[in-house]
Amino acid sequence: MIKKKLPKELRVCAEKCGAVCCKYVTVKIDAPRTNCDFDEIRWFVSHEGVTVIIESRLWYVQFDTRCKFLDGSNLCSNYENRFDVCREYGMDNCEASDGEPPVVFRTMEEFDEFLEKRKQKRKKRAARRSKRKKASEVTK
Ligand code: SF4
Ligand code: SF4
Numbered sequence: 001m002i003k004k005k006l007p008k009e010l011r012v013c014a015e016k017c018g019a020v021c022c023k024y025v026t027v028k029i030d031a032p033r034t035n036c037d038f039d040e041i042r043w044f045v046s047h048e049g050v051t052v053i054i055e056s057r058l059w060y061v062q063f064d065t066r067c068k069f070l071d072g073s074n075l076c077s078n079y080e081n082r083f084d085v086c087r088e089y090g091m092d093n094c095e096a097s098d099g100e101p102p103v104v105f106r107t108m109e110e111f112d113e114f115l116e117k118r119k120q121k122r123k124k125r126a127a128r129r130s131k132r133k134k135a136s137e138v139t140k
Pocket of ligand 2: 022067068070071075077083
């Protein structure tokens with residue numbers, strides 16, 4: 001009976017998605033640049049239920065933790081007075097939408113693999129740049 005009263009959007013959130021976005025909090029962090037920053041990311045992801053993600057080039061630490069207002073049916077028991085961040089988060093830009101999925105680091109190994117790939121990519125890019133520079137010097 002309750003199901004009939006729910007707006008379609010909420011039914012999808014509760015039943016199809018399982019209210020995923022009500023089961024974690026994220027905190028924005030600066031993109032890591034130094035060895036000390038990299039070590040901090042490794043430290044974050046060494047904790048149970050903590051991941052680091054990159055979404056739209058922005059970095060976040062994510063803590064898996066269920067909101068206290070989420071009831072046993074995956075519905076918000078505080079819907080009318082929910083937080084601004086909950087209001088701003090629409091189904092058109094949430095993780096259940098078709099947008100580009102975030103990069104997720106769950107372990108140190110995943111993060112180190114990402115760093116290594118990025119290093120290789122940067123090396124190749126630098127090599128291409130220097131090749132182009134040399135070629136343009138020859139033609140001068
Ligand atoms: S807004 Fe998106 S991620 Fe959140 S519960 Fe609804 S469908 Fe799931
Ligand atoms: S307040 Fe409601 S909508 Fe916001 S995270 Fe908690 S359960 Fe989800």
